[in-house]
Amino acid sequence: MSDADRLHELLGLPAVDFQRETDGAARPAADAAAWRISVDPYDPDEEDVTWEAKFGAFLDAVDPSGVEALIIGQWGETYEENSSYPLGLVIAAADRLTALKAVFVGDLVGEEAEISWIEQSDVTTLLAAFPGLTHLGVRGGSGLEFPPVRHAALRALTIESGGLPAGALRGVLDSELPALERLDLWLGVSAYGGDVTLPDLAPLLAGTRFPGLRHLGLRNSELQNEIAVAIGAAPVVAQLRTLDLSNGTLGDEGAAALLEGQPLIHLTTLDLHHHFLSAPMERRVAEALEPHGVSVDLSGRCEPWDNRGAEGRYTAVAE
Template sequence: MSDADRLHELLGLPAVDFRRETDGTARPAADAAAWRISVNPYDPDDGEGTWAEEFDAFLEAVDPSGVEALIIGQWGEAYEETSACPIGLVVAAADRLTSLRAVFVGDLVMEEAEISWIEQSDVTVLLTAFPELTHLGVRGGTDLEFPPVKHESLQGIVVESGGLPAAALRGILDSELPALERLELWLGVSAYGGDAVVPDLAPLLSGTRFPRLRHLGLCNSELQNEIAAAIGSAPVVAQLRTLDLSNGTLGDEGAAALLEGQPLTHLTSLDLHHHFLTEPMERRISEALEPHGVSVDLSGRCEPWDGLGAEGRYTAVAE
């Protein structure tokens, strides 16, 4: 999962690992960091306890009323224990975390758990508990639940997965999120639970669901060609400033459908990195868009793997 690295920042704040014991260096102010709370369940000698104990220590050591960004890292054996426990503890502390604006659930890297092994839960309880939350991020699609919600403040959603369940996708798209400006969804592959199909995206592509949306990422999909073709005629594109179709199985056929659709020259950037395009198609895309000021990322051309599916194409992140 090379494109699912440890978070370096959240809400524009640098990610800082909370430690009960410091080396004498003063901790940042509560509002100067995106605080990552995590434990290592595989090393009994590391001095950490449970995630609940670490979170309690955090609330005592750092002024919770000033915390603006919180990163939930490894909470235990994440392939057996769901995120319901750490999420529930954060929700229970809502009356103390009065300035919280951003939460990321599941900041685990491959050495801790493959992305499709991370057991998630209903993350919308965070939205209910924190009506002023502006950014919600999630890594891992297994057992992810996102029943439709109404939230007036949420501006950004990121869901990174090796396979996004269709039910969770539909819940996001059926939600009332009038302030939403950024939506990034890693749709993944069917072998790891990504059972959504292009018709499931219809409410989003219509352009009527999220009127303030300016950035759209539909990434890391084995259906990247079909998605690109749908984007070519999707009304939502007219309101976008940036479009991300990276990390999937995009080939010349999908890129051609994208270019032959509606104009994309109003975009400031188009991200297609990790793709299966030929050099002539790369040139065609660059020549069509870059003279109009569109920044196009065509890095990471991939070669098909023999014996992998009909075309040998693969997403950047799956297992």
């Protein structure tokens, strides 16, 4: 992932890097930014600065009772120390971060750590500590834990990974999240720990787990065609407004299954970008849905590696 993939906003607020020194420039109000806290252990100016020290400076400089969105960036040697380190510090400050609604854990890009090298942990500790949290995002599947949890306020959950552990998925689907409206899952590839199978998705596709769900993303998967076939008959689709099957290995066979399955014309958006569809299939999809008002993203047509056909297809993000 490149620097362009760094989070630019959260909860509708612009991402702002917290700096201990501002050179006289005024800081935004606490509730006017999504505050990114990160350190660079390879920067000579920051090599001795810990995430704990920088977060402490943040709490002293910005009124923590007004902070609504927090982005956890690089916390040090992220290959060796997992996210329980910054999460523990944020949780310890819960009595000060009384307005916190959104947290993103692991906003790192390639030069800091490849997505599959980010060491995560049990991120549900945040949900236990912040009952008012409405948005939770996570980047990285290595070491990710998501034991079943009940949380009344969470409306949006995103897990970006090069390989999503099946255990973490099962924990999400066994959780009680009555307010959940948006679920984005990057399933990834088996070579980087993505061991989710189609049966693991069955409780989600049945439409019984999250009755308020309106957006579903099952993205970045080497199973994209199999998922498309399942979506064609999945009860959950009827309740959706937006469906995202992008960044994976979707080919003509998967797109045909989408069109031959249940109607999709109630959707406002179908995102298929980064795909392996032929030009005729692209036209077929667009002509079937766009006249009904469905916005279809068919950008980013890819070619298989080494002319290997279906065997040469690849996800957008893996390592």
